[in-house]
Amino acid sequence: MPTLDQRSEILLRTLIERYITDGAPVGSRTLARHSGLEVSPATIRNVMADLEDMGLIISPHTSAGRVPTQMGYRVFVDSLIQVQPLNQGTMMKLEGELVEVQNRPQAIEAASGLLSELTRLAAVVSVPGSTPGSGFRQIEFVGLNNNRVLVILVTGDGEVQNRIIYTERVYSDAELVQAANHFNEAYTGQSLGGVKEKLLREIEQDSERMQQTMRTAVEMAQKLFAAGDDDKETLVVRGESNLMDIPDLGDMHTLRKLFDAFGAKRDLLHLLDESMRGPGVKIFIGNESGYEALEECSVVVAPYKVDEETIGMLGVVGPTRMSYERVIPIVDITAKLLGNALTLSD
16 A cells, blocks of 8 residues: 555545545545645645555546545555544444344344444345354265255254255265264364364365365365355345445446345355454455455445354445445444344343
8 A cells, every 4th residue: 555644644534535425526625625734726736646646546537526446445444534433322222222132033133224224234244053152063964866965964052954065976975974974073062163264274275185085074064164155044134225325326237236246145145254254343345355246335344253252244335435434333333232132142
């Protein structure tokens, strides 16, 4: 990222804040009025030219004003943003509705609804696949016809999940038994989240160095977790219609791609899963997400935890011209309150 002097930082922050508020290209006169700097319009125009050369702003069409680029937004959220604390009314609403929940599904529904309502954006919440801390107890693989395998997964609290996966080739009964034995010996007693992380590391290893039994077990598990991504219950999406009222996303082709992504949910789930690798709020701007449907959007997500273990992610999807300073604390606090609610409900 480019290094900016204090004057350039102030002008870039002011430009982005005005553009987020007004939705129109920002000119030097507007910057002179709102930046608080005692400099001439000519000086401001020179700084704007420098910021444009750095790729932080652009001048759309023949307009005299400028708008931020994706890189400009990134500099803004990383180092220039002035996050607003939640007002008392918003905090009371979040606490009131999330403290009263009685069970996990109710808590997930409440959190997603609140996020959508308070931000006026589309809210997404990943749903944990099992009770946190219950751990993994046993897995069995049963061969079926047409390259299908029935996976029987037993968690530590006795919950049984059955899924059918599709494999690249037919496996013998002996291979499936050996793979299950390896899986059970390697992962019994660990959380499902921990199992998945270790499997991802194994998948990245050189497959030629892995024993055949391990390769079979890894393939079975990889298919199992991929199958889980197709389960519509693993991701809750609320407030998609809010995006129809946002001019930046008014193009029907853009909206159609977004709604297709919400319907399929696979890309969103993968993005949330990637976000679980580190703490705190994460912001994906434009094509940083890696998905075409989100290239004109920003995604703000945060983890929610039970007993210090991250079990899911929640966040919002909206235009790159979103009010980051207001949205970030809403997402952050909602994640913390959801974690607290799930701890109490369990």
